[in-house]
Amino acid sequence: MFDFTGKTVLVTGATGALGTALSTQFALAGANTVVAARTGAGDLAASLDGPALGVRLDVTSESDWAAAITAAEDRFGPVDVLVNNAAYLRVGTTESIALDEFRRVLDTNLTGALLGIRAVAPSMRKAGGGAIVNINSVAGLTAAPGLVAYSSSKWALRGLMRAAAKELARDGIRVNAVHPGIIGTPLAYDPDGNEIVPVGDFAIPRQASPEEIADFTLFAASDQARFATGTELLADGGFLLGPVA
Template sequence: MSKATTSRTWFLTGASRGLGAHWAEAILARGDRLAATARDKAALAPLAERHGDRFLPLQLDVRDSAAVRAAVRSAEERFGGIDVLVNNAGHMLVGAVEEAEEEQIRAQMDVNYLGALWATRAVLPGMRERRAGRILQVSSLGGLIAYPALGIYQASKWALEAMSEALAAEVAAYGIHVTLIEPVVFPTDLAAASPQVRQDPAYAHAHQALWAGAEVSGFTPGDPAATAEAFLAIADSPEPPIRVMFGTGGLEAVRTEYAGRLAELEQWDHIARLAQGKPNGS
């Protein structure tokens, strides 16, 4: 397991299950301090029992911006400052764009995008003052490629990607690094544990295309436990990337996707030039 040169304080959302649970264990195993959040704090009790004063369990719904700020303040008061923020809380709404209910759409954006934004904004003043910090945003391969029947989920991740890339340029002067982690396929029951749409037969083809596309792409599910070592390696890197994938197969999919985008833009560049107009309107 990767080791940091000095112990650090982490703030991790969505720590009770999936990848977040593995990362919480890894953070504490190396002797660091961890403020971890879950919607049900009771799920964090086993960690609290084993790690005592180095662990602060917090009940938090990341959709509540005031509660997020209060949770960050609690962690800062307990540990003296947050060195690494990990925005991991999220869920996956599977369904065609028309199938999703308005409440489901708002909840998806509230958790996956706005929740991460509220936590990011809450830690920034302390990080800027110390002129150091790491912000790890858990995105997805779906933050780079959009698949049918995942449009609302992927919109939340595309928003996270855009915000985080801009943020990285804004805070680099303060010694703060921002990295988007983009998992490919891991068996974490994310979709099964998430709200689901009422499927409309009109979009059966979209649901079929989603799973058929995954089979054609040949994605092999990765080992969630193995992500912990990669996770710590990124957090410890002196010059971390803005983006990094977790798992295999994603790079090939992105190459194909981006080559297609560029080819189409070049094919239709005559329309771009038409829209530009003539110099000086002549």
């Protein structure tokens, strides 16, 4: 359905469950796939079907971002697509969460995306434009008790997306967001293995597969979405509708 032949796509948090699905589907769509993660990037890149490069990236590090963009350009040329997928989650209420954990969540989920947009924009200008997709969450659209740090970071990420979309529009760079519901990944469970948000009362009473969310992301990054910027795509299984009676 989607054709990214000849386009260079950088995916952060690429070795997690959703990141692996994203990297795999971009590769199958013909992209030059840059797999960016703190660990395991080289192994995943080697397993993909098509041109791929693994780079080590801590999204909170400006120097790591600079090195990742340089490596991508040296191998494939300017970056056409950035998917800000890396995320960190810690359970905790407004009163209970440790301050260092709150800051770490914001540093990864919000500052990491800011640094990514800042690092990739000059490369996309060389390409004549590009697409940035931030993986957000339903936690950025509604109250998320017990997930105060994660929810705060995702609400703030919406503001970053809109500001960047306006600032970069005249350079042909689109900035959009995908808001998944509950995905069947480790982030959906607490340390004891319990669902953080039970899904049995949803309109679609199951967790999404990573591949389903990847489909939304590929659309947002593709030329089929070329008239969209500053837009939020919701894939939540009816979460925001509330429980089915």
